Amino acid sequence: MAVRESDATGSNPVRECRKVKRVTQAELAEAVGVSRQTIIAVERGDYSPSVYLAIRIARTLERSVEELFTLEEES
Amino acid sequence: MNQRNSVFDRWSDRVMDLDSPAYGDERERTVFMEASSFGLTIGLYAGLAGSVVSAAFGLFLVPTVLLALTILPAAATQWYARRRGVHLNTLAEEGGAKSTLVNMVAVCTVIALTFAAMTYTVFAGQPLLPFPSVTVTPGEGLLGGMAQGAVVGGMVGAVAGIIGSVVSYRKANRGR
Numbered sequence A: 001m002a003v004r005e006s007d008a009t010g011s012n013p014v015r016e017c018r019k020v021k022r023v024t025q026a027e028l029a030e031a032v033g034v035s036r037q038t039i040i041a042v043e044r045g046d047y048s049p050s051v052y053l054a055i056r057i058a059r060t061l062e063r064s065v066e067e068l069f070t071l072e073e074e075s
Numbered sequence B: 001m002n003q004r005n006s007v008f009d010r011w012s013d014r015v016m017d018l019d020s021p022a023y024g025d026e027r028e029r030t031v032f033m034e035a036s037s038f039g040l041t042i043g044l045y046a047g048l049a050g051s052v053v054s055a056a057f058g059l060f061l062v063p064t065v066l067l068a069l070t071i072l073p074a075a076a077t078q079w080y081a082r083r084r085g086v087h088l089n090t091l092a093e094e095g096g097a098k099s100t101l102v103n104m105v106a107v108c109t110v111i112a113l114t115f116a117a118m119t120y121t122v123f124a125g126q127p128l129l130p131f132p133s134v135t136v137t138p139g140e141g142l143l144g145g146m147a148q149g150a151v152v153g154g155m156v157g158a159v160a161g162i163i164g165s166v167v168s169y170r171k172a173n174r175g176r
Helices: A013-020 A025-032 A036-044 A051-060 B007-016 B026-056 B061-083 B088-095 B098-124 B141-173
Strands: none
Touching: A013 A036, A025 A036, A025 A051, A036 B026, B007 B061, B026 B061, B026 B098, B061 B088, B061 B098, B088 B098
């Protein structure tokens, strides 16, 4: 599983959803139990989270895992 | 996970302390493990390089110890993975990765060169390269002063490291 790659504008579903919900990277990190650096890496597409972390992020942002993450070949 | 009840298993669990918060979150943990593997690999190659160089100077004990010290971590890695159901040799054989082949050839080449240098010394009665003559008299000259500074500095640095570790531990656990 991988976070959908950022497009030319640098946006991706996790970052977009986080901004819509007005949650900072630090707040999201604390809610899902990882460091802010990890959230940054996920949003940049530098790190593919585990299923468990993907679920925690999706629940925190009140979205489904499929909306936020997808297999790289599908993107 | 299987076969994890022996004394060595419990000892390895304690050494690794895989539930430690020091590993950080899952990404940091992954990078930590990758970094540890990278450091170990560099250490193995440094040991192999040291063994072939010392063998070229006609030494026997140093290259033997260095080779043993490089084999030990490799064997420990194999053992640790096997106890958890991952057979590294099988992976290497079935993977067919070019990087694995290159690493194996490089390691075996260095070991062959080490024993070749030792063989030359045994049959020729002299080292492949003349051993550089360096005499260090404590307290005399630049080298003597450096040697004294190095041993005292190393001891002070190690003690400072112990104190710093304890202070960091207390600071991290304050308020928990």
